[in-house]
Amino acid sequence: MDLPKNSKIKPLVIDVSIFGKKIHKEFDTKLGLDLRGGSHLVFEADVSKINSSDRADALESARNIIEQRVNFFGVSEPNVQTSQSGASQRIIVDLPGLENVEEAVRLIGQTAQLTFREEASVSAEIATQSSILARLTKETGLTGEHVKKATVQFDSSGKGGPSVGLNFDKEGAKRFEEITGRNVGKPVAIVIDNQLISAPTVQQKITGGQAVITGQFSVDDAKSLAVAINSGALPVSVKLIEQRTIGPTLGKEAVEKSIIAGVIGLSTVILFMVVYYRRLGIIASIALVVYGLISFAIFRTIPVVLTLPGIAGFILSIGMAVDSNILIFERIKEEQRKGKDFDLSLKLGFGKAIDAIKDANIATLLVAFILFNPFNWDFFPQFGLIRGFALTLSIGVITSLFTGIIITRRLIETFYRSSK
Numbered sequence: 001m002d003l004p005k006n007s008k009i010k011p012l013v014i015d016v017s018i019f020g021k022k023i024h025k026e027f028d029t030k031l032g033l034d035l036r037g038g039s040h041l042v043f044e045a046d047v048s049k050i051n052s053s054d055r056a057d058a059l060e061s062a063r064n065i066i067e068q069r070v071n072f073f074g075v076s077e078p079n080v081q082t083s084q085s086g087a088s089q090r091i092i093v094d095l096p097g098l099e100n101v102e103e104a105v106r107l108i109g110q111t112a113q114l115t116f117r118e119e120a121s122v123s124a125e126i127a128t129q130s131s132i133l134a135r136l137t138k139e140t141g142l143t144g145e146h147v148k149k150a151t152v153q154f155d156s157s158g159k160g161g162p163s164v165g166l167n168f169d170k171e172g173a174k175r176f177e178e179i180t181g182r183n184v185g186k187p188v189a190i191v192i193d194n195q196l197i198s199a200p201t202v203q204q205k206i207t208g209g210q211a212v213i214t215g216q217f218s219v220d221d222a223k224s225l226a227v228a229i230n231s232g233a234l235p236v237s238v239k240l241i242e243q244r245t246i247g248p249t250l251g252k253e254a255v256e257k258s259i260i261a262g263v264i265g266l267s268t269v270i271l272f273m274v275v276y277y278r279r280l281g282i283i284a285s286i287a288l289v290v291y292g293l294i295s296f297a298i299f300r301t302i303p304v305v306l307t308l309p310g311i312a313g314f315i316l317s318i319g320m321a322v323d324s325n326i327l328i329f330e331r332i333k334e335e336q337r338k339g340k341d342f343d344l345s346l347k348l349g350f351g352k353a354i355d356a357i358k359d360a361n362i363a364t365l366l367v368a369f370i371l372f373n374p375f376n377w378d379f380f381p382q383f384g385l386i387r388g389f390a391l392t393l394s395i396g397v398i399t400s401l402f403t404g405i406i407i408t409r410r411l412i413e414t415f416y417r418s419s420k
Contacts, residue, residue, distance in 0.1 A: 029300055031096070032307030032388065033079070033246060035254050038096035041105065042242035045089040050236065058235040059089055066091060066238075068231035069107050072223070073098060079305065081384055091238060092384065101245065103220070109238050110193065112228035114144030117189040118179060140179050140188075143233075146172025150229040152222045153212065162222040164213040164229070173209025181205040192225070258311050265315065266292075269322055277329050283411045284325040291321050291403040298395050310388035313368075317396020320364065324404035327353040342416060350409060357404060361397050368394040 033040060045062060047055045059082050067080040070093065079094040098104060118138050146168050153165040168176055179188060180202045187199040190213050198215050217225070270288065273281035295314065304310065332349030340348065371390035 030303050030305040031255070032305045032310065033094045033096050034308050034385075035258075035306060036096045037246050037252075038094065038098055039101045039104070040242075040244040040246070041093040041095070041101075041108070041240060043091045043093070043109065043238040044241045045091055045236045045238050047089050047236050055089065056084070059084070059091070061235050062238065063091055065231045065234055066093065066108050069227055070095065070104070072107070072227040073100070073104055079384055089236075090241075094384070101243070103224070105240055105243070107224050107228060109240055110224075110228050111234045111237055112144065112231070113193050113233040114147065114229055115191045116140045116142040116176075116179060117191055118183050119186055140175065142168075142172060142175045142179060144229050145232070146175065147229055148172070150226040152219070152226050160214070162217050162219050163215075164217070164222055164226050166211045166213065166229070168209040168211070170209075173207075176209060176211060177205060177207050192228075254308060258308070262311075262315065266318070269318070273322070273325070279415065280329045280332075280412070283408065283415055284322070284329070287325065287403050287408045287411055288318070288321060290407050291399055292318070294403065295396055295399045298399065299392070304391060304395070305388065306392075307385055307388045309385045310392040313389040313391070313393035314396050317393055317400055320361065320397060321400035321404060323360075324353075324357045324400055325408060327356055328404065328408065346409075346412060350405075354405065357401070361401050364397050365394060368397070 043066075045059055047058060050058050063080055063082050067078070070078045070080060073095070078096070079092075081092050083090040083092055093108060095101070095104060118140055147166050148169045149167045151165045151167075153163050155161070155163075183202045184204060185201065187201050189199045190197045197213055200214070213225070266288070270281075270285040273284045273288075275281070277284065295317075298304075299306065328350060331353040332345050335345035335348045336342070368390040372387050372394070
């Protein structure tokens with residue numbers, strides 16, 4: 001089976017008009033990193049300087065900031081999640097289809113702590129140091145938290161390179177005015193992560209709450225800096241400890257093999273049901289197709305990001321759907337062997353099978369709930385792939401309960417009564 005280049009499952013589009021109002025909605029199928037290709041990054045967060053009671057909040061805050069930075073690259077369906085296991089605090093980032101991984105790693109890992117410093121009254125030894133940063137040591141209290149928005153700007157004359165314009169909030173504008181007012185004729189350092197970006201000499205007090213960061217920036221550097229400032233400083237420092245790249249060819253092969261396996265498996269099940277149960281098998285096959293369509297519609301509506309473990313969970317739920325039909329059919333045949341008519345056999349068969357079906361499915365849902373780990377229990381790993389498996393399994397099990405109890409029964413009643 002050969003998929004075309006850059007293949008993608010086309011979205012389901014609903015375009016209707018109700019009372020003159022047009023409604024347009026696309027339901028797309030989201031493919032995970034292992035099916036689409038991309039980069040998998042794992043960052044270790046240093047929370048040693050944070051109180052143990054605040055670590056979970058700090059990690060979640062870092063996750064949100066990293067997610068904002070990742071969105072800068074225009075990656076479709078990035079996945080950013082936290083993982084806590086004992087003393088290990090990690091942030092896992094999946095970037096499907098991203099090519100410029102090095103730039104992403106640099107931007108994600110940047111703490112982006114923006115500060116403004118002024119010259120302090122220091123000893124002669126420090127004051128004579130050649131380093132500007134060594135002399136400009138006094139914190140002004142003006143930081144990146146006071147920046148309302150950072151934007152990339154260009155010199156209208158075309159002579160200068162790009163710069164980053166800062167628009168301060170009310171408090172930041174007031175502080176910036178005070179800082180520039182007391183430092184006329186003196187330099188004020190603009191520092192990011194303890195690295196000097198620029199140290200312009202203040203010509204006059206600046207009002208209006210706006211400033212410009214200039215330096216030897218490329219356009220990409222200026223954009224990255226603006227994104228980092230806008231998203232805010234990371235509350236914890238992070239270090240890249242794992243990087244794995246999955247090529248698009250690998251993802252394409254995984255999709256092809258998954259489709260082939262699904263078609264073969266479903267065809268085999270349908271053939272078995274039809275050969276062994278005859279008319280009931282045909283009904284079960286129709287119910288199975290309905291089950292698949294409903295499940296797929298739910299996947300697109302939520303939407304569920306499909307991964308290989310997620311597909312495995314769905315295939316497992318198909319097996320449970322088939323098992324439910326077999327239980328029902330065997331109970332019906334058992335009642336018919338006792339000499340009961342079809343209507344009574346159908347009623348008794350469903351009644352006896354339903355308890356066993358519910359018990360098995362509820363037990364499976366409980367296991368899936370634990371695997372999904374919605375409350376982030378420390379005793380159980382928090383991995384997106386495991387959660388994907390649990391989610392598709394849960395959706396499949398709930399859907400199979402509906403199709404087995406409602407759809408299959410209605411199909412049997414309709415089929416047999418119309419054939420009388």
